[in-house]
Every structure is written in C-alpha cells, then in structure tokens.
Amino acid sequence: MRNYCLKIQYSGKNYSGWQIQPNVKTVQGEIVSKIETITGIKVNLIGSGRTDAGVHALGQIANFQIDNDLNLFKFMYSLNSILPEDIAITEISEVPLEFHSRFDASKRSYLYLFTDEKSPFYNDYSYHYQPVFNLDIAKLNEISNLLIGEYDFTSFSRKKTDTENMVCNISLAKWKKVKNFILFRIDANRFLHGMVRTITGTVLQIAEKNLINEEIINIINQKSRESAGRAVISKGLFLLNVKY
Numbered sequence: 233m234r235n236y237c238l239k240i241q242y243s244g245k246n247y248s249g250w251q252i253q254p255n256v257k258t259v260q261g262e263i264v265s266k267i268e269t270i271t272g273i274k275v276n277l278i279g280s281g282r283t284d285a286g287v288h289a290l291g292q293i294a295n296f297q298i299d300n301d302l303n304l305f306k307f308m309y310s311l312n313s314i315l316p317e318d319i320a321i322t323e324i325s326e327v328p329l330e331f332h333s334r335f336d337a338s339k340r341s342y343l344y345l346f347t348d349e350k351s352p353f354y355n356d357y358s359y360h361y362q363p364v365f366n367l368d369i370a371k372l373n374e375i376s377n378l379l380i381g382e383y384d385f386t387s388f389s390r391k392k393t394d395t396e397n398m399v400c401n402i403s404l405a406k407w408k409k410v411k412n413f414i415l416f417r418i419d420a421n422r423f424l425h426g427m428v429r430t431i432t433g434t435v436l437q438i439a440e441k442n443l444i445n446e447e448i449i450n451i452i453n454q455k456s457r458e459s460a461g462r463a464v465i466s467k468g469l470f471l472l473n474v475k476y
Contacts, residue, residue, distance in 0.1 A: 233297050235331055236304075238263075238277075239323035240292040244466065245356050246318060250283045250292070259283075259319060263294070266314050270307065271300055280333045280474040281340060284426065286466030288357065290343075291473035295333045302326075339403065339419055339475040342428045345468045346414040359468035364414050367439045369407050375435050375445045376405035376416075379452075386455040388431050389424035398424060398455075405431075417472070429463040437461035 240263070248256040252264065260277055268274045275296040283289060308324045315321070345358035348365045382401040389398060404419035416432055438447050438461075451459045 233299055233329060234301060235295055235297045235327050235329045236302060237293065237295045237323075237325050237327045237331065237333065238321050240289060240294060241320045241322055242289050242292065243318040243356065244283060244285065244287045244289070246316075247285065249285045249287070250279050250281075250289075259289075259292075260294075262316060262319055263311075263321075266311055267296065269314060270310050271298060271302075273298055273300070278333050280337050281423065281471070282425070283469075283471055284429075284466055287469045287471065288467075289471040292471055293333045293337070293474045293476075295327060295331060297329070333474075336476055337422075337474050339421060340423060341404075341417065341419045341472040341474075342423070343470045343472045344416040344418075344428065344432050344464065345470070346416075347412055349412045356467055357470075358413065359465055361464075363440060364436060365409075367436070369409055369414070371439050371445070372407040372416075372435060375438050375448050376407065376418075378445060378448050379405045379418075379431065383452050384455055385424055385427055385431075385452065387451050387457060387460045388427045388434065389457065390426040391457050393425050395424060400424065400427070426463055429466065429469060430457075430460050433464045434461035436464070 242259050247259050250259045252258050252261045264277050275298055277294050277296045280293040304324050308321050311321050346361050346364045347354050347358040348362050350360055379402050384398045385400050386398045400420050400422050402420040406417050408415050418428055
C-alpha cells in the first residue's frame with residue numbers, strides 16, 4: 233500500500249463545495265472519479281478540510297492510499313488532462329502511510345478578497361462591496377486582533393453541524409488594502425463550518441456600526457449564532473494554504 237498527497241487548486245464557482253454529496257457536483261467527487269478512470273480503483277480521497285459551495289482553493293491538500301506504484305509525473309499529467317479546467321493538481325508526492333491530510337494539519341490559512349471595482353474579471357473571485365473601502369483598516373485590524381487565541385467559536389459556526397469540538401486557535405487575523413482590493417487573511421489550527429465568512433461579516437458589522445472593538449469578545453462569549461453578523465458571500469473566499 234502507498235500513500236499519495238496532492239496539492240490542488242480549484243475554482244468553486246461550479247461546485248457544491250469540496251465534499252462528495254449525493255446528486256450534486258463536488259470537487260472531491262470530480263477528482264475521485266478521474267483517479268478511478270486512470271487506475272480502475274475508486275480511492276478514498278481525504279481533504280485537509282471542507283470548503284463550502286462557491287469557495288475556491290489555491291492550496292487544498294488531499295491524500296489517498298492505493299496499492300499501485302504510481303509514476304508521479306505521468307499520473308499528474310494524466311489526471312490534469314482529464315480533470316475539468318477549473319480543477320488543477322499542482323503537486324503530487326508519496327508520503328508515509330500514516331500521513332492524514334486532515335488530522336495532521338497544524339495550520340490552515342484563508343484569504344478573503346473585496347474589490348471596489350465592478351469588473352467581469354474580478355466578479356467570480358471577489359466581493360464587490362464598496363462600504364468596506366470607507367472603513368478604517370486600523371479599526372478592522374484592532375477588532376480582528378481580539379480574535380487571536382484559543383476560544384469556543386460556536387457563535388461563528390452554522391447552527392446545524394455535526395462538530396462537537398467548537399474550540400479553535402486563531403494565530404493571525406489581518407486586513408490590508410492593496411490598490412483596488414481589500415484583503416482579509418485569517419490563520420488557525422482549524423475552522424468550523426462557515427466560520428471564516430461569518431467572522432469576516434461580523435468584523436465588518438462592528439466597524440460599520442462603529443461599535444466598541446470588544447463587541448467581538450461579547451459575541452464569542454454568547455456562543456450563539458444569532459449574536460454574530462451575517463456571513464459574507466462565498467465567492468470572495470480562498471483556502472490559501474495548509475501547513476503540516
């Protein structure tokens with residue numbers, strides 16, 4: 233038995249998220265199907281995490297085990313040649329059998345993009361949201377800095393979830409303006425379902441209403457989704473990278 237690790241880029245526009253689901257098109261499902269086409273074997277492809285419908289990835293990591301001794305260069309070329317244009321395998325390597333892309337990950341990084349320019353070239357990959365450009369970046373960072381540390385992030389997770397452990401450790405939460413974009417990057421050991429988009433929307437809401445920065449702590453302490461703000465739309469969100 234051999235264990236292979238893939239680094240994957242994808243546009244989430246045409247997919248109902250990463251994870252295989254019945255009767256819908258998913259990124260995981262597409263890759264598993266194409267691996268089966270090449271090898272004749274339906275593998276269990278394990279992703280580092282689930283991205284929601286419409287969310288993109290620049291550095292998703294996934295692994296699968298198979299008896300075959302694959303020629304890595306040939307396999308990656310063959311896989312990319314039959315995958316849809318909106319999914320690409322950028323790296324492949326053989327890893328130890330005990331490697332698990334989800335459980336072994338120590339840090340995951342997400343990036344959210346806002347733009348103040350209406351453009352057909354930005355439309356699928358950023359949120360055209362003018363109000364954020366009227367806000368003070370320093371205040372957005374002051375609010376977000378209060379998220380750094382280990383907390384129960386129930387307030388920022390979707391109500392219906394099968395996750396019991398709601399504690400995450402955020403190590404970075406930073407806003408930055410670059411030309412006609414505003415970027416929000418957030419790093420943590422793990423994220424809950426819908427957490428990044430809800431945190432992003434909540435920080436914006438606090439800044440837009442000119443509430444005290446510490447309101448973000450009050451929201452954390454309430455452990456209730458109703459206390460947090462709206463989740464921003466999915467198309468501006470990217471899984472940036474995963475560290476091991």
